[in-house]
Amino acid sequence: MGRSPCCEKNGLKKGPWTAEEDQKLVDYIQKNGYGNWRTLPKNAGLQRCGKSCRLRWANYLRPDIKRGRFSFEEEETIIQLHSVLGNKWSAIAARLPGRTDNEIKNYWNTHIRKRLLRMGIDPVTHNPRLDLLDISSILSSSFHSSPHTNMFGVQPLVSPELLRLAASLLSSHHTQNPNLVHQNGQGNQFENPHQVQENPLLQFQNQDLQTLIQEIPSCAPLNNPNCVPFTSDQSAQLMEPNVDQVPSSLCHVNDWQNNLENFLANDNYDFQHIIDTQSNLTSNDFNFTSHLSNISTTSSSPASLNSNSTSYINGNSTEDDREISYCSNLFKYEYQEILDSNVFM
DNA sequence: AACACGGCCAACCGCCTGAAT
DNA sequence: CATTCAGGCGGTTGGCCGTGT
Structure with a gap:
């Protein structure tokens, strides 16, 4: 018995x-x-x-439960942990003091998951959604001539071809690195060892990618101590018409966009050389930025101004601002992943 | 004011694992 | 060793509430 x-x-x-x-x-x-x-x-x-x-x-x-809205840092932590642990909510909660697995699970399903989908990112794999790539391809074909937004209100972050290449590279790296394999043992959906050998991006040089990663202008980097929550005074300043009063720790979205565009146009990184030597790539593969153009034009949050796409990026801002930050960091993260993998060796 | 709709989240359901018998 | 259950976990549900019409 x-x-x-x-x-x-x-x-x-x-x-x-x-x-x-x-x-x-x-x-x-x-x-x-x-x-x-x-x-x-x-x-x-x-x-x-x-x-x-x-x-x-x-x-x-339980007395030690933390109530209230998730902070930007908590949200980024959840996203990063989920990319490694998957739906192991209790494991994620163990790294977020005061938050329960149930609360994190609910927050993921009601907020983060939807936002990632809106950004064209698969919330399960954290890779670009392959089912959107064909749509993205169509929209990006008119990228230079017309800064239209797609159905999600944003421009594709990178070209479909580059996304495919990055996805296959990332998947090969994930299967090689046990620290990045989900605990449930399920392999990455892109897993295909032959893709590594066939991928033209493999012919990129290490130094090229290192330069690219280092020189992409930053916006609200993770754990940046300068990215602090808005005070009431700062919020009031943001609502004032004189944008010169904005604290220096905040990054104006237009400045960030200009910096990135300047960087992409800079001779320091020889995109043309890459394009010339890679028959699969075109100049469109290196246009990353215009998805920012329609950000925050409708938000009434103190983190945004309602005219001319004026939005500010800081550590505790609107969902749109978080999207910008996450896009930027995801972009850098993807290239760092490629560099960190040993496929160039 | 009344109704419909959708988002949110507390709580339940069902499964798995390990311990007790 | 087989059986049974407690505890833990992730998935799902249903009711509340705010918002739009």
Whole structure:
């Protein structure tokens, strides 16, 4: 025989907890501690099963739970951890003090996942969505002549061809590096060892990519101490028509865009050489920036001004601003991944 | 004011693993 | 060794609430 049943399951209450039930549970745990969820409800005078009590305590009543909106740093941490751990919410929660797995799971499904999809990023693989590449290809063909936005309100970050190449390179790198393989053991959907040998990007030189990564202008880098939440004064300043008053720690989106465009036009990086030597690539493959042009024109948040696409990038800004930051960092991250992999050796 | 709709999130469901018997 | 269950986890649901019409 096995263990005896923990409790009589008939007649137990389900559904939302009342304040009275919460108080009973808190009082009991404060006096006796928790651990034996099997006997706890009976001892605490609750008509609930132990499982329900454990969940209520862990997700809501625990005193060290942090409430309120997720910070920019927390959000970036979730995205980065999810790219490595997948849907291991408890493992992700273990690295975010005060946040529960349930809360992170809900936040992912209601906010982050949708935003990644809107950005054309597969929230499962964190790679560009292959199902959008054909659409992106059509839209990017008129990239130079007309800065139109696509159905998501943004320009493609990179060309379809480059996305495909990056995706295949990343997938080969992920399968080579055990630290980047999901814990559930599932392989990357792009896994194909032969792609590495066939990929023309392999002919890029290490120095070219290193130069590219180092010189891409930064915007709101992760963990940058200068990227701090808006104070009320700063928010007020952002609403003022005189944009010269904006604190220097904030990066004006137009400045960032101009910097990036200047960089791309700079002779320091010989794009033409790459284009000339790679028959699969064209000049369109190196246009990254105009997706910013339609950002924040409709937002009424203090982080944005409503005219002329004036948005500011800092550590605690609007969802649009977070998209810019994430796009930029994702772009740099992808190239760093390519460089870090040993496929050039 | 009434209704419809969609977003959010607390709580439940079902499965898996390891421990107890 | 087989059986049974507690605890833990991820997926899903249903009700509440805000917003739009």
